[in-house]
Amino acid sequence: xxxxxxxxxxxxxxxxxxxxxxxxxxxxxxxxxxxxxxxxxxxxxxxxxxxxxxxxxxxxxxxxxxxxxxxxxxxxxxxxxxxxxxxxxxxxxxxxxxxxxxxxxxxxxxxxxxxxxxxx
Amino acid sequence: xxxxxxxxxxxxxxxxxxxxxxxxxxxxxxxxxxxxxxxxxxxxxxxxxxxxxxxxxxxxxxxxxxxxxxxxxxxxxxxxxxxxxxxxxxxxxxxxxxxxxxxxxxxxxxxxxxxxxxxxxxxxxxxxxxxxxxxxxxxxxxxxxxxxxxxxxxxxxxxxxxxxxxxxxxxxxxxxx
Numbered sequence: 617x618x619x620x621x622x623x624x625x626x627x628x629x630x631x632x633x634x635x636x637x638x639x640x641x642x643x644x645x646x647x648x649x650x651x652x653x654x655x656x657x658x659x660x661x662x663x664x665x666x667x668x669x670x671x672x673x674x675x676x677x678x679x680x681x682x683x684x685x686x687x688x689x690x691x692x693x694x695x696x697x698x699x700x701x702x703x704x705x706x707x708x709x710x711x712x713x714x715x716x717x718x719x720x721x722x723x724x725x726x727x728x729x730x731x732x733x734x735x736x
Numbered sequence: 737x738x739x740x741x742x743x744x745x746x747x748x749x750x751x752x753x754x755x756x757x758x759x760x761x762x763x764x765x766x767x768x769x770x771x772x773x774x775x776x777x778x779x780x781x782x783x784x785x786x787x788x789x790x791x792x793x794x795x796x797x798x799x800x801x802x803x804x805x806x807x808x809x810x811x812x813x814x815x816x817x818x819x820x821x822x823x824x825x826x827x828x829x830x831x832x833x834x835x836x837x838x839x840x841x842x843x844x845x846x847x848x849x850x851x852x853x854x855x856x857x858x859x860x861x862x863x864x865x866x867x868x869x870x871x872x873x874x875x876x877x878x879x880x881x882x883x884x885x886x887x888x889x890x891x892x893x894x895x896x897x898x899x900x901x902x903x904x905x906x907x908x909x910x911x912x913x
Contacts, residue, residue, distance in 0.1 A: 654874055655875060667838075667839055667875060668865075668875055671839075671868065671869050672869055674864050674865070674866050675866045675869045678866060695777075696869070696871075697872060713756070717752075724745065728741065728745070731741065
């Protein structure tokens with residue numbers, strides 16, 4: 617009985633260790649999927665095996681180990697490489713058209729449809 | 737009326753997309769060496785190539801008025817091409833050249849220096865490439881000119897140095913003061 621409990625405790629501890637490990641590298645994947653590999657064509661840092669991307673993944677892991685959160689890591693990389701490195705563009709005067717245009721087209725389309733319906 | 741709206745909307749769309757594409761033509765987004773923050777706000781640790789001691793970035797950029805940080809590797813061919821420019825820059829009094837050996841084999845790196853000469857006052861190694869990322873580098877070769885007194889990045893070159901960049905570097909160092 618004692619041995620069973622001991623084995624159970626060991627397995628429980630080992631699984632706990634694995635969980636914490638898996639959790640961390642998942643976080644690296646999650647962040648690196650949102651980063652553009654700047655020297656590759658159309659690949660994310662997560663997908664790429666280039667030297668740049670490999671180093672970037674190590675750096676992200678280091679930053680996580682230092683206790684930085686996602687936002688701080690993105691901000692750090694943006695300050696080094698510019699807005700271009702993140703896939704999700706911020707709303708500023710350069711990207712406002714990107715965000716607003718679909719909305720304008722949607723409203724315009726809606727007006728067209730309404731007009732057509734009301735004419736008939 | 738309906739016909740009119742169709743025509744107007746098509747013309748409107750064509751004009752809008754024309755201007756978007758026109759604007760896109762003038763802008764090259766990948767490979768933008770524009771600096772977002774020129775202030776050096778990081779202080780990484782690195783090991784020297786020729787000894788096992790560790791140093792920090794601030795210690796490295798302490799001597800003289802200007803530092804050039806050059807990221808190089810023995811496996812990088814363009815680094816060979818730009819090496820003569822670095823050797824040439826070595827003669828400037830106000831300048832301190834620091835090498836970062838990027839993802840390299842120690843023996844090959846030393847062989848490279850022995851073969852081509854050593855323009856660097858200090859060489860640190862970056863086996864994982866993390867330090868280069870901290871510097872905002874894309875790869876090898878890359879050259880960063882730093883004003884040691886204000887701890888700011890003055891200029892950054894991606895790719896090997898050539899005659900034009902070499903002249904510009906000298907001019908910046910001459911004019912800043």
